[in-house]
Structure formats: C-alpha cells, structure tokens
Amino acid sequence: xxxxxxxxxxxxxxxxxxxxxxxxxxxxxxxxxxxxxxxxxxxxxxxxxxxxxxxxxxxxxxxxxxxxxxxxxxxxxxxxxxxxxxxxxxxxxxxxxxxxxxxxxxxxxxxxxxxxxxxxxxxxxxxxxxxxxxxxxxxxxxxxxxxxxxxxxxxxxx
Amino acid sequence: xxxxxxxxxxxxxxxxxxxxxxxxxxxxxxxxxxxxxxxxxxxxxxxxxxxxxxxxxxxxxxxxxxxxxxxxxxxxxxxxxxxxxxxxxxxxxxxxxxxxxxxxxxxxxxxxxxxxxxxxxxxxxxxxxxxxxxxxxxxxxxxxxxxxxxxxxxxxxxxxxxxxxxxxxxxxxxxxxxxxxxxxxxxxxxxxxxxxxxxxxxxxxxxxxxxxxxxxxxxxxxxxxxxxxxxxxxxxxxxxxxxxxxxxxxxxxxxxxxxxxxxxxxxxxxxxxxxxxxxxxxxxxxxxxxxxxxxxxxxxxxxxxxxxxxxxxxxxxxxxxxxxxxxxxxxxxxxxxxxxxxxxxxxxxxxxxxxxxxxxxxxxxxxxxxxxxxxxxxxxxxxxxxxxxxxxxxxxxxxxxxxxxxxxxxxxxxxxxxxxxxxxxxxxxxxxxxxxxxxxxxxxxxxxxxxxxxxxxxxxxxxxxxxxxxxxxxxxxxxxxxxxxxxxxxxxxxxxxxxxxxxxxxxxxxxxxxxxxxxxxxxxxxxxxxxxxxxxxxxxxxxxxxxxxxxxxxxxxxxxxxxxxxxxxxxxxxxxxxxxxxxxxxxxxxxxxxxxxxxxxxxxxxxxxxxxxxxxxxxxxxxxxxxxxxxxxxxxxxxxxxxxxxxxxxxxxxxxxxxxxxxxxxxxxxxxxxxxxxxxxxxxxxxxxxxxxxxxxxxxxxxxxxxxxxxxxxxxxxxxxxxxxxxxxxxxxxxxxxxxxxxxxxxxxxxxxxxxxxxxxxxxxxxxx
Ligand code: FES
Ligand code: FES
Numbered sequence: 001x002x003x004x005x006x007x008x009x010x011x012x013x014x015x016x017x018x019x020x021x022x023x024x025x026x027x028x029x030x031x032x033x034x035x036x037x038x039x040x041x042x043x044x045x046x047x048x049x050x051x052x053x054x055x056x057x058x059x060x061x062x063x064x065x066x067x068x069x070x071x072x073x074x075x076x077x078x079x080x081x082x083x084x085x086x087x088x089x090x091x092x093x094x095x096x097x098x099x100x101x102x103x104x105x106x107x108x109x110x111x112x113x114x115x116x117x118x119x120x121x122x123x124x125x126x127x128x129x130x131x132x133x134x135x136x137x138x139x140x141x142x143x144x145x146x147x148x149x150x151x152x153x154x155x156x157x158x
Numbered sequence: 159x160x161x162x163x164x165x166x167x168x169x170x171x172x173x174x175x176x177x178x179x180x181x182x183x184x185x186x187x188x189x190x191x192x193x194x195x196x197x198x199x200x201x202x203x204x205x206x207x208x209x210x211x212x213x214x215x216x217x218x219x220x221x222x223x224x225x226x227x228x229x230x231x232x233x234x235x236x237x238x239x240x241x242x243x244x245x246x247x248x249x250x251x252x253x254x255x256x257x258x259x260x261x262x263x264x265x266x267x268x269x270x271x272x273x274x275x276x277x278x279x280x281x282x283x284x285x286x287x288x289x290x291x292x293x294x295x296x297x298x299x300x301x302x303x304x305x306x307x308x309x310x311x312x313x314x315x316x317x318x319x320x321x322x323x324x325x326x327x328x329x330x331x332x333x334x335x336x337x338x339x340x341x342x343x344x345x346x347x348x349x350x351x352x353x354x355x356x357x358x359x360x361x362x363x364x365x366x367x368x369x370x371x372x373x374x375x376x377x378x379x380x381x382x383x384x385x386x387x388x389x390x391x392x393x394x395x396x397x398x399x400x401x402x403x404x405x406x407x408x409x410x411x412x413x414x415x416x417x418x419x420x421x422x423x424x425x426x427x428x429x430x431x432x433x434x435x436x437x438x439x440x441x442x443x444x445x446x447x448x449x450x451x452x453x454x455x456x457x458x459x460x461x462x463x464x465x466x467x468x469x470x471x472x473x474x475x476x477x478x479x480x481x482x483x484x485x486x487x488x489x490x491x492x493x494x495x496x497x498x499x500x501x502x503x504x505x506x507x508x509x510x511x512x513x514x515x516x517x518x519x520x521x522x523x524x525x526x527x528x529x530x531x532x533x534x535x536x537x538x539x540x541x542x543x544x545x546x547x548x549x550x551x552x553x554x555x556x557x558x559x560x561x562x563x564x565x566x567x568x569x570x571x572x573x574x575x576x577x578x579x580x581x582x583x584x585x586x587x588x589x590x591x592x593x594x595x596x597x598x599x600x601x602x603x604x605x606x607x608x609x610x611x612x613x614x615x616x617x618x619x620x621x622x623x624x625x626x627x628x629x630x631x632x633x634x635x636x637x638x639x640x641x642x643x644x645x646x647x648x649x650x651x652x653x654x655x656x657x658x659x660x661x662x663x664x665x666x667x668x669x670x671x672x673x674x675x676x677x678x679x680x681x682x683x684x685x686x687x688x689x690x691x692x693x694x695x696x697x698x699x700x701x702x703x704x705x706x707x708x709x710x711x712x713x714x715x716x717x718x719x720x721x722x723x724x725x726x727x728x729x730x731x732x733x734x735x736x737x738x739x740x741x742x743x744x745x746x747x748x749x750x751x752x753x754x755x756x757x758x759x760x761x762x763x764x765x766x767x768x769x770x771x772x773x774x775x776x777x778x779x780x781x782x783x784x785x786x787x788x789x790x791x792x793x794x795x796x797x798x799x800x801x802x803x804x805x806x807x808x809x810x811x812x813x814x815x816x817x818x819x820x821x822x823x824x825x826x827x828x829x830x831x832x833x834x835x836x837x838x839x840x841x842x843x844x845x846x847x848x849x850x851x852x853x854x855x856x857x858x859x860x861x862x863x864x865x866x867x868x869x870x871x872x873x874x875x876x877x878x879x880x881x882x883x884x885x886x887x888x889x890x891x892x893x894x895x896x897x898x899x900x901x902x903x904x905x906x907x908x909x910x911x912x913x914x915x916x917x918x919x920x921x922x923x924x925x926x927x
Binding site: 032036037038039040041042043044045046048049051078079080082083088092093095096097099101102103104105106107108111130131133134135136137138139140141142143144145146147 | 167172173174176177178180182185186188342345392393394395397428640810811813817818820822844845849852858
C-alpha cells in the first residue's frame with residue numbers, strides 16, 4: 001500500500017514545525033504521535049466529546065476533525081503550550097484551586113475551550129461560559145467546579 | 159475535635175500534572191518496538207463459530223501475529239463465576255464477544271487486517287429478555303449449566319401473606335430501568351510489555367482494579383501471580399466500568415506480547431468501547447406494598463429481575479446489594495424480596511456506580527410517592543412516618559444500633575434548602591400554560607463497603623525516606639475521585655506533617671499491598687483506616703525512640719506542625735526532620751505496613767437475615783423540574799442533595815463527588831439508554847448516546863451532614879455512590895407532580911413524557927397507567 005505524504009509547515013505552541021503527513025492524518029494524531037504532545041486526548045473521534053480540543057488560529061476546535069495537511073501556515077496552541085515561562089496560565093491555576101479536576105481526562109480540552117473563550121471575551125457571564133464549553137463532556141465533575149474556576153479568572157482579569 | 163490536615167479543602171495532590179497535560183494515561187504511553195493490537199468482534203449476538211481463517215490477514219504488511227481462542231492457555235475468567243471467554247471459542251454469546259486479535263506494526267495495519275479475517279458463522283436464535291430466559295424450556299445460554307439463572311437472593315421477614323390481609327391499602331406497581339453506559343471519557347487502554355524487570359509480563363493502562371486484573375491475567379496465562387505485574391496509570395474515569403472488560407483486554411494483549419515478544423498496545427475506539435464493555439443492569443421490578451390508612455407500612459413484596467447479559471460478571475453481587483436495600487429505609491414488619499439475575503444474549507452487565515441500588519431506589523421511591531397519593535398524604539409525611547431511626551430493625555433483621563441513623567436530619571436539611579413544603583403546595587395548584595413545575599424527593603440508606611459480598615480488608619504502606627519525604631502505597635487505585643489526596647491527608651494528619659511531604663504511588667501489584675477492589679465507595683473507609691494504621695505505627699516508633707533518648711514518657715509526645723512536642727508543657731522537643739535524622743543514625747526503621755479488616759458481618763442466604771453491612775450512610779435529594787408539556791422536554795431546575803458522610807475528610811472533593819453523581823443521575827433519569835434491539839446495539843458513540851453536557855446542569859446545592867461513624871477514619875464513611883442513586887427517582891417524582899402522570903420506566907425521555915410511551919422501544923400506552 002502506498003501512502004502519499006505531504007509536507008506541511010505550521011506553528012505549534014510558538015514553534016514552527018515542518019512535517020510529512022499522510023493525506024488523511026488528523027491533527028490529533030500528528031500532535032500525539034509525531035510531536036509526542038499527548039496532553040491532547042481522544043475520547044470519541046467524531047467531534048462530540050471535546051477531549052481533543054486545541055486552539056487553532058485563536059479558535060477552539062476538535063483536533064480529531066482537522067486534517068493536518070490542511071493547516072499549513074496556521075498556529076496551534078495545545079495544553080502543553082498554556083504554561084508560559086514555567087508559570088501556569090491563570091486558568092490552569094484556577095482549575096487546581098477550585099477543584100475543577102477529577103480524573104483529568106477532559107481537563108486539557110476544557111482548558112483549551114475556556115482559554116479560547118477568554119481570549120475573545122475576558123469577562124464572560126456564566127451563561128457564556130456554558131455555551132463555550134457545551135462541546136466538552138465531563139463525566140466526573142458535574143461541571144460546577146469547572147465553571148467556578150473559569151469565573152474566578154474572568155473576575156480577576158477585570 | 160480539631161484537625162490540621164483532614165476535614166479541610168486540601169488541594170488535589172495530582173492536579174498539577176493533570177492541568178498541564180503531563181499526566182500520562184494509558185493511551186499516552188509508547189514503548190520501543192511496540193505493536194498495536196485490534197480485536198475482531200462478533201457479527202451476531204448469538205452464533206456458532208464454524209471456522210476462522212486468518213491466512214489472508216496474516217499476509218497483510220505489518221501484521222506480526224493473530225490470536226484466536228486456540229492460543230489462550232485458559233480461556234475463561236471472572237471475579238465471581240469464571241465463565242467469561244477471553245475470545246469466543248465455539249459460540250459467540252453477545253455482539254461484543256471478541257473472535258480474534260491482530261498485532262501489527264501500525265494501528266492502520268491492525269485495523270485493515272481484522273477486515274481480512276474470515277469467520278464462518280451459523281447464526282443461532284438468541285434470548286434477549288431475562289423473563290424469557292427464566293422459562294423452564296428456554297434454550298441454554300451456557301450449555302454447561304442447568305438453566306439460565308445466574309443467581310437468586312432472598313429476604314424473608316415476618317409473614318407477608320398474613321400482613322397483606324391486614325393492610326387497608328395495597329398498591330401493586332411495576333417499574334423498569336434501562337441499559338446504561340458508564341461513559342468514562344477515556345476509552346479503555348492497555349499496554350502489555352513482555353519480560354520487563356523480572357516479570358513475565360507487565361501491564362500498564364486504565365485499570366480500575368489492578369489486583370483483579372492481575373488475577374485474571376495470571377489465570378488466563380496459567381502462571382503464578384508474582385509473574386504478572388500490573389501498574390496503574392492515571393485513569394480517565396471508570397465508575398465501576400474498567401474492570402472485567404479491561405481484564406479481558408489485558409489478557410489478550412498479554413498473550414500477544416508473549417507470542418511476539420514485543421510490547422502490545424490496545425486502545426479502544428468509542429464504538430468498540432460501547433460495543434464491548436459491560437453496562438448497568440436493566441431491572442424489571444414488581445413491587446407490592448401494604449399500609450394502614452394512617453400511612454404505616456405493614457408489608458412489602460418485591461421481585462426484581464436483572465438482565466445479566468452473556469456473562470455472570472458482577473451480577474451475583476449487584477443483585478445482592480439490591481436485595482438488602484430493596485425496601486428502602488423504611489420500617490417494615492413483613493418483607494419478602496427476591497432478586498434474580500438471568501443470562502441472555504444481550505451485552506453483559508456489571509458494576510456501575512450505585513451497583514444495584516439506582517434501580518431499586520427508583521422503584522421504591524416512586525412507589526412511596528404513589529402510595530402517598532393513594533393515602534392523600536404528602537410524600538414527606540408518608541416518609542417521615544416510616545423511616546429508620548436509631549435502633550430500627552431493617553428488612554434483614556439488622557438493628558441499626560452502632561451509628562447515628564440520620565435520615566430525619568438529611569431530610570430536614572434538604573427540605574429546608576429546597577423550600578420543599580411551600581413549593582409542593584404551590585405546584586399542586588393548577589398551573590397555566592404548557593410549562594408545568596413539580597418538586598420531588600427521594601431518600602435512601604446504603605450499606606458501606608462490600609458487605610457480605612466478599613472479605614473486606616485493605617492494606618497500605620507508609621514509608622518515611624531518609625530526607626523526611628514520605629511515600630504511601632496502597633492497593634486501592636485512584637480513579638479520579640481524589641483518593642490519593644484523601645489518603646495523603648490522613649497520613650499527614652497522623653504524622654503531624656505538611657501534606658507536601660507525601661507522594662502517593664501509583665498502584666503496582668508487585669509492590670502495593672493487595673487491598674481488594676476500589677469499589678463500593680469503600681476506599682476512604684477501608685484504605686483510609688489502613689493508612690491511618692500504618693502512620694500510627696510509625697508515630698509510635700518515633701515517640702518511643704525520642705522517649706528513650708530524652709527520658710520522657712512516649713505517651714506525652716505529640717506530632718504536630720512538623721514538630722514533636724511534649725504535650726504536658728507544650729515544649730518542642732525536636733523537629734520532624736531531626737527525628738528522621740535521629741532514626742537514620744540509630745538505625746530505626748520508619749516504614750510500616752498498615753492493615754484494616756472491616757468488622758464482622760453475617761448473612762443467611764436462605765432467609766436474607768443477618769448483618770449484611772457493618773454501617774450505613776443516609777441521603778435525601780430533592781429535585782425541582784419544569785416540564786414543557788407541549789414538547790415533553792424536562793428541565794431540571796434545581797437539585798438539593800443532603801448526604802451524611804460520617805466525616806468529610808476533604809469537603810471540596812466531596813462536593814465534587816456530589817456534583818458529578820447528580821449529573822450522572824440526571825443522565826440516568828431523563829436522557830441515557832443504550833438501545834439494544836435483538837442483541838444489536840444501536841447507539842455506539844456520543845452523537846447518539848447522549849450524556850449530560852454543561853448546558854443540562856441544574857442549580858445544585860450540596861449539603862454535607864457529618865455524624866462521625868465509630869468505624870471510619872476520623873468518622874468518615876463514603877460518598878461516591880449514594881449521590882447517584884437518588885437523582886432519577888427525585889426527578890421522576892417531580893415530573894409526576896408537574897404533569898399529573900406517573901412514568902414508571904427510565905429514562906423519562908421525550909416520548910414517554912409526551913406520549914406516555916417510548917417510540918424507540920415499540921412501547922405501548924400500557925407503559926403508563
Ligand atoms: S475526540 Fe475529538 S471531539 Fe471527541
Ligand atoms: S474530570 Fe473526568 S471527565 Fe472530566
């Protein structure tokens with residue numbers, strides 16, 4: 001079987017990468033398997049659970065539905081890129097402080113959706129937070145402490 | 159009592175790695191030379207396997223090995239009854255049975271190769287209804303057995319027949335519940351590594367119960383337990399679900415790893431996970447209750463039938479919890495309860511958070527509301543007339559005399575916080591428009607830990623290192639609920655040190671003490687006591703060492719705030735670090751193995767009398783809903799949950815358990831159902847199997863009630879499961895008040911609310927009386 005590979009260049013967590021990828025390779029697999037960025041999780045592969053959420057050019061997207069071959073020139077931010085200069089992103093710290101983490105499998109996706117929200121809307125209402133996180137399933141926390149964590153950051157950056 | 163580390167909202171000890179993406183879950187592990195395993199599943203729910211031809215698949219580029227049942231040294235396993243096939247031998251018994259497993263160099267090659275395996279089947283008629291399976295002439299699901307019954311448990315108390323003749327009101331009702339998927343967000347993952355560190359095979363992955371997994375794998379491979387090593391990774395949720403299905407996956411991967419002499423990784427897709435993994439048992443429940451006109455219960459007769467699916471799995475114990483708790487927390491002079499499990503060709507069923515209680519609590523709490531209606535009483539009044547108090551006698555004849563029976567307290571607190579009394583009156587008045595509101599309650603008692611299901615003991619190691627840092631290891635596994643944090647808090651409390659000193663090790667079956675399973679919300683109670691016991695031994699060693707050196711009485715020494723003090727004059731004698739240094743110099747051993755065995759319990763299988771659990775927890779939840787009677791849409795507006803937990807070791811992780819449990823209950827009550835038609839599963843991913851999202855959240859008010867239990871560490875009992883068993887009936891009762899119609903079948907989906915029957919199930923109007 002011959003697989004046609006294409007070369008694609010894009011930015012991941014601030015660093016430019018050039019990779020050879022199969023035409024059907026999903027961004028999720030590129031991140032996890034080629035770049036060893038396993039913080040991005042796979043839960044459903046059909047865009048329903050949000051565990052694979054990354055920020056692509058400022059927008060939260062499910063990386064299981066994105067073909068890597070099509071994102072040349074784009075900028076990707078993953079959970080591994082949230083912590084800057086050894087300092088946790090305020091959202092990460094808030095998730096710890098507000099007990100927004102249980103098993104932690106949904107956490108990277110939740111944080112990326114929350115981050116994308118705050119980039120565009122630093123002071124979201126509770127309802128806006130709920131809308132932004134609608135595509136992220138969590139079976140453990142019942143969501144309450146996740147909302148509280150995000151609200152605390154939204155208030156602090158007033 | 160004043161505490162320094164427990165009873166406090168200490169932050170999770172494993173949160174940092176989880177918020178940074180550094181935490182490694184099963185699927186995140188990669189080993190050099192690793193192969194990918196993929197299973198071929200059955201095409202039919204019930205069929206004979208005539209022939210399996212793997213030749214073509216073996217020639218597919220990258221394929222290293224293919225195994226079938228022939229290659230499995232011992233093909234049957236199971237925790238209670240060993241009848242689950244690792245791979246189907248002669249017959250497939252359900253749609254998720256595995257037939258062959260391929261190991262290949264890439265995931266793609268493994269997926270392509272399984273398509274090339276040729277299987278010749280002879281389709282067989284199946285049984286998909288446990289009541290059919292119960293019939294005398296029913297074909298046998300397991301041909302080596304005499305009938306299809308997995309188990310039958312009984313409770314017999316008083317003379318039920320006579321009692322019913324004295325009842326002034328008798329109500330008979332039937333309730334049913336559905337198949338439910340655990341829906342842990344992380345699909346199952348396993349990596350088997352051959353010949354690593356003196357073990358025949360080491361297994362990593364999302365393993366809820368490392369010791370049951372080790373038993374299964376060693377049994378399947380026919381090797382001693384010490385040759386198989388299981389190391390648990392971070393778990394992406396389990397809720398009871400990553401047990402037998404993981405054991406089977408681990409056994410398959412182990413056989414392939416030994417065959418190829420390469421690590422083998424298997425990760426399920428969501429579809430594979432839903433198709434293969436066991437579900438929550440659907441129950442059919444017949445309840446008959448008798449009462450006086452004043453609302454005093456006199457008799458209850460109950461028959462519950464559980465669908466066990468193809469295998470026994472946990473059915474014998476799940477239905478046992480049901481038989482103990484089936485009447486609910488109500489005083490009853492006469493009780494006759496029978497719970498049954500039957501094999502069918504449906505997907506098999508097993509442990510899921512609640513474990514045989516959510517079904518019966520739904521029935522019994524719906525029934526109480528129906529009876530209240532009949533007696534023209536409020537649901538609250540009827541319950542208050544009949545609930546357990548201190549020294550009440552349960553249906554099993556157990557006197558509740560060794561702990562505070564706090565039903566009245568949890569009910570009072572939930573009623574107050576929800577404004578239940580006012581709202582109940584308000585919503586009983588006729589409501590204008592399509593949107594109608596209702597409020598409903600549910601209460602329960604729940605036996606802690608395993609009860610008479612199995613021997614109940616746990617161990618833990620606490621080891622102080624040369625520099626004063628501390629390692630804890632226990633056989634109980636962190637499943638995301640916060641167990642590591644709670645155990646670390648307990649060790650820190652006993653040793654009087656900061657929790658930062660402590661590192662809780664992942665479970666490693668070759669190192670950690672076997673502690674039974676992380677099930678039945680038993681971890682805090684059992685494991686917590688074991689950790690406490692180990693820490694106390696070290697404390698004794700330290701105080702004796704210092705007493706000897708400073709010529710003081712060891713009993714006068716206390717460990718607190720990182721120091722050792724003489725409690726008589728509050729003088730600091732030395733710091734904890736100095737004490738560790740001293741022990742290093744003197745050659746004093748600062749590690750201990752703690753052990754805790756639960757108090758004795760008893761059970762008579764014939765009569766169901768005895769002391770099935772050594773203690774109980776109590777809870778009350780109240781739901782407020784709004785039903786759009788034009789669309790059938792239910793919106794849960796508010797849930798109030800009052801739970802007696804004994805003592806909250808960590809109030810914030812505990813609240814997290816309540817929020818999570820309530821949302822899972824909400825899914826159980828109004829959304830979720832694995833739709834199975836003649837053994838085929840229709841909804842295999844989250845686009846069709848819908849679980850609650852952040853948009854479905856009601857306002858949730860958790861109320862923690864603390865009545866310390868003499869058996870628990872610092873009085874703590876359990877919380878994981880009680881939170882989940884009350885939501886569905888509370889919601890169902892609220893919906894009944896809002897709409898004036900009683901739905902006796904879960905889930906309360908749109909069609910049932912709107913039409914009175916379920917379209918997808920081919921239901922009829924008789925669904926609702
Ligand atoms: S894995 Fe991408 S949304 Fe679930
Ligand atoms: S914390 Fe487990 S799925 Fe969200």
